[in-house]
Amino acid sequence: MPVAHQGDSMKVNAWNEWDPLTHVIVGRADGTMVQAPEPAVFRDWPEEGFPRGTHGPLPEAMTAAANEQLDHLARVLEGRGIRVDRPRPLDFSQPVATPEWSQKSMFGAMPVRDVLVTIGNELLEATMSFRSRWFEYLAHRPLIESYFRADPDMRWEAAPKPRLTEASYREGFWDAYDALPPEEKIARVRRGELLLTEAEPLFDAADIARLGKDLFVQRSLATNAAGIRWLRQHLPDHRVHGVTFENAHPMHIDATWVPLRPGLVLHCAERPAEEELLHHLKVNAWQVVQAATPQRQAAPPLSACSRWLSMNVLVLDPGTVCVEAGETAQIEQLYALGFDVVPVPFWDVAPFGGGLHCATLDIHREGMLQDYFP
Numbered sequence: 001m002p003v004a005h006q007g008d009s010m011k012v013n014a015w016n017e018w019d020p021l022t023h024v025i026v027g028r029a030d031g032t033m034v035q036a037p038e039p040a041v042f043r044d045w046p047e048e049g050f051p052r053g054t055h056g057p058l059p060e061a062m063t064a065a066a067n068e069q070l071d072h073l074a075r076v077l078e079g080r081g082i083r084v085d086r087p088r089p090l091d092f093s094q095p096v097a098t099p100e101w102s103q104k105s106m107f108g109a110m111p112v113r114d115v116l117v118t119i120g121n122e123l124l125e126a127t128m129s130f131r132s133r134w135f136e137y138l139a140h141r142p143l144i145e146s147y148f149r150a151d152p153d154m155r156w157e158a159a160p161k162p163r164l165t166e167a168s169y170r171e172g173f174w175d176a177y178d179a180l181p182p183e184e185k186i187a188r189v190r191r192g193e194l195l196l197t198e199a200e201p202l203f204d205a206a207d208i209a210r211l212g213k214d215l216f217v218q219r220s221l222a223t224n225a226a227g228i229r230w231l232r233q234h235l236p237d238h239r240v241h242g243v244t245f246e247n248a249h250p251m252h253i254d255a256t257w258v259p260l261r262p263g264l265v266l267h268c269a270e271r272p273a274e275e276e277l278l279h280h281l282k283v284n285a286w287q288v289v290q291a292a293t294p295q296r297q298a299a300p301p302l303s304a305c306s307r308w309l310s311m312n313v314l315v316l317d318p319g320t321v322c323v324e325a326g327e328t329a330q331i332e333q334l335y336a337l338g339f340d341v342v343p344v345p346f347w348d349v350a351p352f353g354g355g356l357h358c359a360t361l362d363i364h365r366e367g368m369l370q371d372y373f374p
């Protein structure tokens with residue numbers, strides 16, 4: 001088992017969401033697009049200038065505001081002695097293609113968490129499930145290459161590149177799904193009858209929550225059962241649990257189920273968990289706390305996220321959490337749970353793909369693999 005050395009921040013090593021963070025990637029907003037429609041997703045924001053079928057860059061003023069908050073986060077982390085790297089934005093407005101399809105635009109390089117996951121000394125590139133995000137790993141490759149050169153123990157892995165042909169998506173999914181009553185949507189989420197077929201393994205890295213030996217992976221609009229099976233086979237030393245929540249639009253686990261320290265998970269009350277999952281935590285003496293109500297009623301314009309970005313926190317060490325500065329109820333709750341809180345303004349980043357956890361990727365945390373559910 002690889003053992004991390006204190007201060008050894010050139011090593012790739014992170015087994016969970018809470019050990020002391022020493023090296024992190026912080027995303028960039030440059031050139032992020034309202035992506036062109038594709039089988040997996042279409043945007044329809046007529047009030048904001050992007051009616052269904054259109055695409056284009058997010059407005060410059062919004063991009064500048066988001067970059068300011070991202071740069072500020074980078075400075076705050078550096079000020080705490082954490083090494084911060086930044087991806088290289090690509091021209092996301094360009095059309096992309098594989099021999100089997102073409103797509104009129106890419107997306108961006110802000111939510112690093114969606115694309116990559118660090119599991120111990122392994123850095124794993126996810127398959128992704130949107131055509132507009134197929135090439136997003138390229139924004140991170142210069143950094144990954146540099147880590148690979150610097151750390152002889154690093155394992156660099158990439159999940160099978162998906163084909164993302166029409167066969168990967170249920171035909172006419174969105175029109176049929178949007179018309180369903182909420183209970184039926186939830187029933188389909190539970191049965192795994194969502195957008196993605198099981199034609200090939202698909203997952204976004206942000207559907208994975210790392211708790212040492214146990215990995216909780218959400219089946220979602222971006223992650224199918226075959227993707228979870230692939231992860232289980234790929235990580236034989238872990239216990240990989242496929243999970244669902246009562247959420248009609250499941251997409252990335254980190255605004256629903258957020259481990260904060262050994263024994264404590266923050267959970268979104270609007271998205272109840274399966275009994276089995278709660279039981280699993282309870283018998284192991286873990287506490288599941290309902291996250292405080294967000295200050296905001298909704299996410300900002302041009303954002304595909306919900307207001308629950310309030311709980312999308314970045315844990316700096318088991319006693320310190322970085323939280324969006326306007327989420328005062330969430331901050332109070334964390335103080336009450338015994339944490340020190342580092343508030344940072346981050347709301348302008350939401351349209352670029354998420355909150356503090358989404359925007360970052362831990363490359364190195366102190367500590368090693370532990371079994372928290374023995």
Ligand code: ARG
Nearest residue numbers: 206251252255305306354358
């Ligand atoms: N879909 C989540 C919500 O709106 C947001 C999660 C974003 N996470 C991410 N890694 N991009 O509640």
